[in-house]
Amino acid sequence: MPEVCPVLGLAIYFAVLGFSPDGKLFAGENQYSRFLKVLKEILNRDVMNVTLAEVSMSANSFGTHSARKGAATYVSGCSTSGPSAAAICLQAGWTLPGVQDKYIRYEAAGDMVVGRFVAGLPFDSPNFAVLPPFFDIQSGQIDESVVLRHRVKEAMNSIFPGVPSNLSSVCQFCLASLLYHRSFLLKTLPSTHLLFATPVFSSSNESQLQWLRQRVVCRNVKENDIISSCGIPPHVGLMVELAYYKSEMVKMREDLSHAFEAALKRHINGSIMSMEALEAAFSSVLARSNLVQHNLHLVQSALDNTNATCIDQSNGVRSELILWDGTFHRVAKYFVLPSGTVRVVWQQWCGGQPPLRLLTKHDMSSRLKKVRLSELRRVMLLIETLLTQEEL
Structure with missing residues (x-):
């Protein structure tokens, strides 16, 4: 005044x-x-x-x-x-x-x-x-x-x-x-x-x-100022500290916003991010992982029942998705690869529920199961190669 x-x-x-x-x-x-x-x-x-x-x-x-x-x-x-x-x-x-x-x-x-x-x-x-x-x-x-x-x-x-x-x-x-x-x-x-x-x-x-x-x-005192405030009641000192923390939180929010925006520009095509670009990026990721879901009710079903279904885009095969460890998988957590003759395993590879050829390492719950799936895939791909040769 x-x-x-x-x-x-x-x-x-x-x-x-x-x-x-x-x-x-x-x-x-x-x-x-x-x-x-x-x-x-x-x-x-x-x-x-x-x-x-x-x-x-x-x-x-x-x-x-x-x-x-x-x-x-x-x-x-x-x-x-x-x-x-x-x-x-x-x-x-x-x-x-x-x-x-x-x-x-x-x-x-x-x-x-x-x-x-x-x-x-x-x-x-x-x-x-x-x-x-x-x-x-x-x-x-x-x-x-x-x-x-x-x-x-x-x-x-x-x-x-x-x-x-x-x-x-x-x-x-x-x-x-x-x-x-x-x-x-x-x-x-x-x-x-x-x-x-x-x-x-x-x-x-x-x-x-x-x-x-x-x-x-003309402001409140800061560190290293040549003068200091005198005659300040205790409650005013608390208000000063609260005002300082509030300004720091606002500044932190602005800094995080700028940093996040800069990260999006830097990591996603080097351009300004938009909703269309985000949707395209997510769709691409889901398509590569064969987890594209076209209906919103499937998401709600997953939340309610921890199960959902997806359609493989390459061949139209419908399979059930099971939620465990926070993500969707094509088989249960305790799923074990079947044992038996080559004929039995081949039938499961092509027409099982789900077909074993659709499984990935992401669907396996342990390192041993991932190794076995990798070995099984190598054998089945060899069989497919032999079956597609002209002399057979």
């Missing part, structure tokens, strides 16, 4: 008015009176009067302490997992007589989490842990880090001349915030605003600022 971002507000103030020589944030005297005067002037504008009337309020409903009181009210009641009442009171500057600094003390963790709530960050989202805009080294190289540090220093000397040494780190975040919210500032502020007369929006500095703008990020 750049509208209420304290870093962006401080950046605009420093860029336009500079720094007070006496070390005070706001120059001059009677800051209280000046703030009240500006506040009343804004609240008495016509557009504000209309807006306040819609919520049954007027300009007199607000004063110099309204921001502090309203922020305390919001933080104490906006969430069931908000900061402690003591942390809110200490941040608001309200004393706790009898216990403050004795039993209830200031701690950085409570102060930080109150600051995140007051900044308007979404407390029910992983974005509650978001970092402020900052300069990130995209390549992770030391050379780029040196160049980035040098360019940031040059930009700060131009935009924040005379910055005190104790505000140098603060002004780096201010510079990053100005660059990150450039579009928002151009859209929101009037064209006559003094900020547009500063080097931030100077055309002569555009190339340098554009280079810096490309290296400004």
